[in-house]
Ligand code: SF4
């Protein structure tokens with residue numbers, strides 16, 4: 001099982017922002033428009049991640065125990081590209097910082 005499935009810390013630690021062109025109200029977009037809010041011209045973020053306490057509206061479950069993403073197939077690039085080796089147990093600084101904020105131990109940091 002991926003460590004991410006019992007973590008979810010990054011979905012409750014950072015502002016998850018990305019281009020408005022990824023939102024499904026534009027051709028080619030996939031992220032549900034109802035789940036995003038505007039940050040700046042052409043920039044949006046997942047609802048729930050713009051202010052403390054941070055928790056993405058699409059996150060299901062309890063951080064550090066069992067979690068899932070309600071829009072996994074349609075999640076933004078910021079999520080797809082975050083700590084890409086964490087799913088196989090190799091984190092990076094941003095991943096481990098998020099984990100620390102939730103009292104979780106570091107994953108092994110991937111070699112550069
Ligand atoms: S990428 Fe890191 S912080 Fe995010 S869910 Fe996976 S293990 Fe947790």
Ligand code: SF4
Pocket residue numbers: 010011016046056057058059060068069070071072075076079
């Ligand atoms: S869209 Fe999914 S993967 Fe991205 S922050 Fe929200 S819950 Fe996490």
